[in-house]
Amino acid sequence: MSVQEYLDKHTLSRKIEDAVNAAVRAKTPDPVLFISNHMRKSVPSVITKVKARQILDSRGIPTVEVDLHTNKGTFRASAPSGASSGMYEAIELRDGDKGTYLGNSVNRAVRNINEKISEALVGMDPTLQAQIDQAMIDLDKTEKKGELGANAILAVSIAACKAGAAEKEVPLYKHIADLSGKTNLILPVPGFTLISGGKHAGNSLPLREIMILPIGARKFEEAMQIGSETYHHLKAVITEKYGAYGCNVSEDGGFAPNISSFKEGLDLVMEAIGRTGYNEKVKIAIDVAATDFCIGTKYDLDFKNPNKSGQNFKSGEDMIEMYKELCTDYPIVSIEDPFDKEDWEHVKYFSGLEVCQVVGDELLVSNPKRIKRAIQEVACNALVLKVNQIGTVTEVIDVVKMAKDAHWGVLISQRSGETEDSFIADLSVGLATGQIKAGAPCRGERLAKYNQLIRIEEELGDQAIYVGEDWRQS
Numbered sequence: 001m002s003v004q005e006y007l008d009k010h011t012l013s014r015k016i017e018d019a020v021n022a023a024v025r026a027k028t029p030d031p032v033l034f035i036s037n038h039m040r041k042s043v044p045s046v047i048t049k050v051k052a053r054q055i056l057d058s059r060g061i062p063t064v065e066v067d068l069h070t071n072k073g074t075f076r077a078s079a080p081s082g083a084s085s086g087m088y089e090a091i092e093l094r095d096g097d098k099g100t101y102l103g104n105s106v107n108r109a110v111r112n113i114n115e116k117i118s119e120a121l122v123g124m125d126p127t128l129q130a131q132i133d134q135a136m137i138d139l140d141k142t143e144k145k146g147e148l149g150a151n152a153i154l155a156v157s158i159a160a161c162k163a164g165a166a167e168k169e170v171p172l173y174k175h176i177a178d179l180s181g182k183t184n185l186i187l188p189v190p191g192f193t194l195i196s197g198g199k200h201a202g203n204s205l206p207l208r209e210i211m212i213l214p215i216g217a218r219k220f221e222e223a224m225q226i227g228s229e230t231y232h233h234l235k236a237v238i239t240e241k242y243g244a245y246g247c248n249v250s251e252d253g254g255f256a257p258n259i260s261s262f263k264e265g266l267d268l269v270m271e272a273i274g275r276t277g278y279n280e281k282v283k284i285a286i287d288v289a290a291t292d293f294c295i296g297t298k299y300d301l302d303f304k305n306p307n308k309s310g311q312n313f314k315s316g317e318d319m320i321e322m323y324k325e326l327c328t329d330y331p332i333v334s335i336e337d338p339f340d341k342e343d344w345e346h347v348k349y350f351s352g353l354e355v356c357q358v359v360g361d362e363l364l365v366s367n368p369k370r371i372k373r374a375i376q377e378v379a380c381n382a383l384v385l386k387v388n389q390i391g392t393v394t395e396v397i398d399v400v401k402m403a404k405d406a407h408w409g410v411l412i413s414q415r416s417g418e419t420e421d422s423f424i425a426d427l428s429v430g431l432a433t434g435q436i437k438a439g440a441p442c443r444g445e446r447l448a449k450y451n452q453l454i455r456i457e458e459e460l461g462d463q464a465i466y467v468g469e470d471w472r473q474s
Helices: 004-010 012-028 031-041 108-119 127-139 150-168 172-180 219-242 262-276 316-329 344-354 369-379 395-407 423-430 444-463
Strands: 047-056 062-070 073-078 189-196 209-213 283-287 298-300 332-336 357-360 382-385 409-413 434-439
Touching: 012 031, 031 434, 047 108, 062 108, 062 150, 062 382, 073 150, 108 150, 127 150, 127 395, 150 172, 150 423, 172 219, 172 395, 172 409, 172 423, 189 219, 189 262, 209 219, 209 262, 209 332, 209 423, 219 262, 262 283, 262 316, 298 316, 316 344, 316 409, 344 357, 357 409, 369 395, 382 395, 395 409, 409 423, 409 444, 423 444, 434 444
Parallel strands: 189 434, 283 332, 332 357, 357 382, 382 409, 409 434
Antiparallel strands: 047 062, 062 073, 189 209, 209 283
16 A cells, blocks of 8 residues: 555545644644644544553552553553452452462452453443443443452443543543533542541451541641641540550551540540641541441440450440430531441431431442432431442442432542542542542542542632532532
8 A cells, every 4th residue: 555545545634734724723832742632632542452450459458450541541540449348239359369368369350351351342432431331241241240350340440431531631520520410520528537446447446437527628628737637636645645556547547546435536536626726617427337346136335355245235226325425425427337237227217316417338338229228218318439339430420329319418438448549539529429538638548539639629720619518418
């Protein structure tokens, strides 16, 4: 084929002429660069390869990372992982060979991407998120993504979302908003983990997290300042009361002093808030994770203390009275998983009291069927959204819409096993969830999310809206 025949076949002469004309109209100081970029944009983006590898998450446990290649760039994403997984959530595929990473390696999931998913997606338009996600779901053919692995599918789905944003030349959060039909871009209230317990820490505290919500801040950047200052004042408070050993931190950066009661932890946080002077700007949220210490129909608040376990059982009714008292004595506005994941009776009753936001995590595990049941039975009024529990960006958008249509709050959440991927920050803005928890205001994998929100706020400029006092109505 001659040069002229090649030019004619691909209509290159016309495309080059269009690029030159555009450069002339733009009066660009660098016509070569302008024409090069113009030609690049004239070619539709397609997926050319998907390459996966095994990396380690923040706990030193393997997870999946993906590089999704298009003819215009490479886009990277990784899958987070939780400390526990429920029977109702998407399946995280691990190898199970106890001789390698104690059974936690993800080589099968990596192979599934490199050998199956990549072949299925090559040639697809990265802006067509729903079609990409459906192609992987169809390839998997199981209800809970157990064949290919939710960790494999999710990492690819997020990488494709980033590629789609790049093709449209818009920020990731704007692309997500477009996919979901949202027009309002809102910076969420962060829930900073200050004290950790439960399965996340080695102390005797039964509840999993005590968090602060800087709802009185005017901007997200101010919310970060409030969170950071309170965190460091808390470190001083704990050091004074328990010594330096009390400042050991958990997997998500929260302090883990050797305390055993809800009130001990809350009193420490209140003293730290008092030292900052931010009393009027800060509220408190707690993640009880009551499934961890539910035995039959009773709740063992001493389950982490082998010498006392079984001596401090509470009934569901006792727990309700305790929560009512705590919400009266402390500025608690949100309680996550106050009861066992199958204790629908008590969570429905407690939600009906309208004492605070009642958030479903293990109760719902981001599962559309569980969410639908909870909406119908008015079992809670907010959803914890963990992207790895559901497995694709499209399904995440769908469950958020379901929750919002029911006038629920939506809390985008980290996992205990995180990476430096900041996707959930853009997700929270694009879906206007109004709430995000990414751990303490320390540790790199946690700050990756918070720092990305600072950048987004700066990029939006005068258009930036920090949800603040409207955190539940966003």
